[in-house]
Structures are given as C-alpha cells and as structure tokens.
Amino acid sequence: MYLGVEINSMKLLVCGKGGSGKSTLTALIAKSLAKRGYKVLVVDGDESNLSLHRLLGVEKPKELKDLFGSRKEIFEKAKNLELRRIKDIPKEFVVAKDGIMLVCIGKIHSFGEGCACPMGALLREFLKGLKLDQNEFVVVDSEAGIEHFGRGVEEGCDAIVVVLDPTYESKIMADRIKAMNVEKPIYFVLNKFDERFGDLLKDLDAVVKIPFREEIFISCLKGEELKCEVDEIDRLVDVILNQKQA
Numbered sequence: 001m002y003l004g005v006e007i008n009s010m011k012l013l014v015c016g017k018g019g020s021g022k023s024t025l026t027a028l029i030a031k032s033l034a035k036r037g038y039k040v041l042v043v044d045g046d047e048s049n050l051s052l053h054r055l056l057g058v059e060k061p062k063e064l065k066d067l068f069g070s071r072k073e074i075f076e077k078a079k080n081l082e083l084r085r086i087k088d089i090p091k092e093f094v095v096a097k098d099g100i101m102l103v104c105i106g107k108i109h110s111f112g113e114g115c116a117c118p119m120g121a122l123l124r125e126f127l128k129g130l131k132l133d134q135n136e137f138v139v140v141d142s143e144a145g146i147e148h149f150g151r152g153v154e155e156g157c158d159a160i161v162v163v164l165d166p167t168y169e170s171k172i173m174a175d176r177i178k179a180m181n182v183e184k185p186i187y188f189v190l191n192k193f194d195e196r197f198g199d200l201l202k203d204l205d206a207v208v209k210i211p212f213r214e215e216i217f218i219s220c221l222k223g224e225e226l227k228c229e230v231d232e233i234d235r236l237v238d239v240i241l242n243q244k245q246a
C-alpha cells in the first residue's frame with residue numbers, strides 16, 4: 001500500500017528482543033528524522049537499561065515517574081496526566097540537543113523496588129494522551145520482549161518498528177508479532193545483518209537490512225553519541241514517512 005502522502009507527525013514504537021538493537025535504532029531513527037527538520041521526542045520506555053541518553057549525546061533527564069509520590073499513585077493518577085502536548089512536559093523532565101528531546105519514563109534503581117508495572121502504565125497513558133502537532137515525531141525505545149503489546153503500550157502509537165537480529169529467537173518473535181494481527185503498520189528491520197548467513201535469514205522479510213557495523217558497535221561500547229550516517233536507517237525512515245508497506 002502506498003498512500004502517496006508523506007506523514008508529518010507520528011508516534012513510533014521500537015521493540016524487539018533483548019540486545020537486538022532497539023536503543024541503537026531509536027537513536028539513529030531520531031537523528032534521521034531530526035536531520036530532515038522534524039521536531040523529535042525520544043521516549044525512554046525501558047525501565048532497566050540506563051544508557052539511551054548517551055547514544056543521543058545528552059545528560060540523563062529527570063524521570064517522569066517523579067511526578068508522582070509513589071507506585072500506587074502512578075496507577076491511580078497516570079490516566080489523568082495533563083501532558084497533552086510535547087510543550088506541556090515540564091522543562092526539568094526534558095533534555096534536548098540538535099532538534100531531539102529526550103524524556104525518560106522511569107528506571108528501577110534498587111533491588112526490591114518492585115516490578116516495572118507502574119512504569120508500563122505510565123508509558124501507556126503518556127503515549128495515549130499525547131497529541132502531536134505537525135512536524136512532531138515521537139520515537140519510543142522499549143524494554144526487551146513483546147510484553148508492551150499485552151500492556152497496551154502500542155495503543156498510543158501509530159506504527160511499530162520491530163528490530164530483529166540474526167537469531168532463531170528473532171524469527172520466532174517475528175512470527176508471534178505477525179500472528180497478533182496488530183492493526184497498525186509494522187516495519188520489520190533486520191539488524192546486524194551478515195551476508196554470509198543470508199540464506200538462513202531469507203524467511204525474515206525485513207524492510208531494510210542493517211549490516212553489523214564496527215563503527216556503531218564501538219561507539220555504543222564507549223557510551224558515546226552515535227554520529228555515523230546509516231543509509232539503511234534513512235531508507236527505513238523514508239518507507240515509514242511514506243507509509244509504504246514492506
């Protein structure tokens with residue numbers, strides 16, 4: 001399907017199995033969108049990992065969950081969150097650089113703190129309530145796995161990028177997601193692609209294949225801002241903006 005109209009605002013959920021490259025691709029997609037002049041809000045929806053901000057070259061923002069006094073309060077009040085527009089988010093919860101803003105839903109900081117359900121609920125309500133103006137994009141980095149579908153996080157998003165890596169687990173995950181019949185555009189991306197195993201991966205119908213690139217790996221390992229140009233990411237963003245189906 002090709003609608004012939006370029007999308008100019010969208011909430012995009014990036015999901016996939018652990019370590020497949022969700023955070024890396026979130027940062028690269030955000031940068032590709034910002035380069036085109038869009039205003040981009042990256043939402044760190046992963047309650048465990050701590051380094052997404054580094055990939056964007058910014059400091060860690062204050063966590064949105066601190067708007068509430070307790071876990072119980074998050075469940076009770078997240079539905080009434082008055083953050084309807086990006087500009088409504090209080091400045092102290094946003095860090096920004098080069099046209100990209102970052103907000104963080106909340107992390108689990110200490111042992112015994114409890115499960116991540118309040119953060120899941122807050123992420124869902126935040127995304128559902130957020131209305132975008134023209135030229136605004138939201139890119140959501142999520143925790144590993146596909147539990148967000150069960151928690152309704154995808155409800156507040158317009159499209160989903162599923163990051164697959166060359167593993168059997170990713171093949172199973174792709175099949176599981178397809179079987180869910182989610183009524184939103186889903187873009188499968190094969191990350192860390194290696195030609196040598198192309199034959200084994202031919203059943204994974206991905207919109208783009210992103211090769212394993214040493215430059216990306218080293219940058220992430222050093223906890224540095226991702227500055228490399230990745231043509232495949234630009235192609236992916238083109239496909240998403242034009243709502244072409246894989």
Ligand SMILES: Nc1ncnc2c1ncn2[C@@H]1O[C@H](COP(=O)(O)OP(=O)(O)OP(=O)(O)O)[C@@H](O)[C@H]1O
Nearest residue numbers: 018019020021022023024144211212213216217220
């Ligand atoms: N195209 C790529 N080329 C080389 N290395 C990559 C590529 N994509 C991701 N990586 C590396 O894979 C590792 C995992 O990436 P990343 O942290 O983005 O995955 P993730 O899916 O967000 O993980 P988690 O589930 O832990 O949040 C990192 O070391 C990163 O540098």
Ligand SMILES: [Mg+2]
Nearest residue numbers: 022023046049
């Ligand atoms: Mg991650």
